Amino acid sequence: xxxxxxxxxxxxxxxxxxxxxxxxxxxxxxxxxxxxxxxxxxxxxxxxxxxxxxxxxxxxxxxxxxxxxxxxxxxxxxxxxxxxxxxxxxxxxxxxxxxxxxxxxxxxxxxxxxxxxxxxxxxxxxxxxxxxxxxxxxxx
Numbered sequence: 001x002x003x004x005x006x007x008x009x010x011x012x013x014x015x016x017x018x019x020x021x022x023x024x025x026x027x028x029x030x031x032x033x034x035x036x037x038x039x040x041x042x043x044x045x046x047x048x049x050x051x052x053x054x055x056x057x058x059x060x061x062x063x064x065x066x067x068x069x070x071x072x073x074x075x076x077x078x079x080x081x082x083x084x085x086x087x088x089x090x091x092x093x094x095x096x097x098x099x100x101x102x103x104x105x106x107x108x109x110x111x112x113x114x115x116x117x118x119x120x121x122x123x124x125x126x127x128x129x130x131x132x133x134x135x136x137x138x139x140x
Contacts, residue, residue, distance in 0.1 A: 001032065001114050001115055002034060002112065002113045003032065003034065003113060003135070004035060004117065005033060005034070005039075005117040005118070006035065006123065007042035007046075008119040008120050008123075009023050010023075010039055010071070011042075012119065013027060013071055014043070014064050014067055014068060014071075015064075018138055019138040023117075026137070027071075031115070033075050034075065034076045034077075034108070034111050035075050035077065035104075035107070036077070036078045036080060036084075037078065038080060038104065040072060044068070047068070076111075078110060080103060080107070083110060084106045085103075085106075087109055087110065088105070088106035091105050091126070091130075097123060097126055101120065101122070105123065105127055108127065108132065115133040115134070116132040117134075117135040117137070118134075118135075119136055119138045121136065
């Protein structure tokens with residue numbers, strides 16, 4: 001099964017929080033995992049904020065970056081092409097999603113994903129409306 005995952009789900013693999021075990025089970029079930037290059041930016045920005053805010057130590061940051069790199073290597077990456085950008089505009093206009101969420105959903109559409117994984121309830125609803133099976137680790 002081709003499964004698209006957004007940043008909110010991916011971050012649960014890096015930080016122990018609600019939905020982490022469910023996200024790990026999805027990851028370990030060995031689907032074809034796809035995400036947008038946007039995920040890399042969002043995840044690294046989240047890590048940087050945690051470090052700058054003092055919530056993540058330098059040592060912990062190094063471990064998280066190594067884990068991130070190992071996980072990232074397993075993903076098939078969708079580039080933010082002109083087609084994805086235009087699709088994201090249409091999705092944003094019809095669903096009221098914010099821009100980055102619309103890019104994630106447009107990326108999933110572009111690769112014909114069968115399942116959409118996210119812990120964002122609004123994004124999951126929009127994905128469901130577009131015909132995706134949805135995996136929300138906070139609801140499953």
